[in-house]
Amino acid sequence: MTEEKEGTAQKPSEEKKRAIDLNLLFPGKQYDLNRLFPDEETKRLLHDLRRNKREIDRFIRSLNLEEEE
Secondary structure, X not given: OHHHHXXXXXXXXXXXXXXXXXXXXXXXXXXXXXXXXXXXXXXXXXXXXXXXXXXXXXXXXXXXXXXXX
């Protein structure tokens, strides 16, 4: 039973780590993105899209550097 309690105690801290603040992810907007998109799955999708865009931009930059050499 102590293992169950420990597992339950750790779960809220994991949820806090997973919480996504869209206002920090997309700064400079005039409206509250967290209220506009309250669903956690939508927040996760937007977070993943932002991360994927960053990775694609890095990949394109690396291709451009190879072409210049």
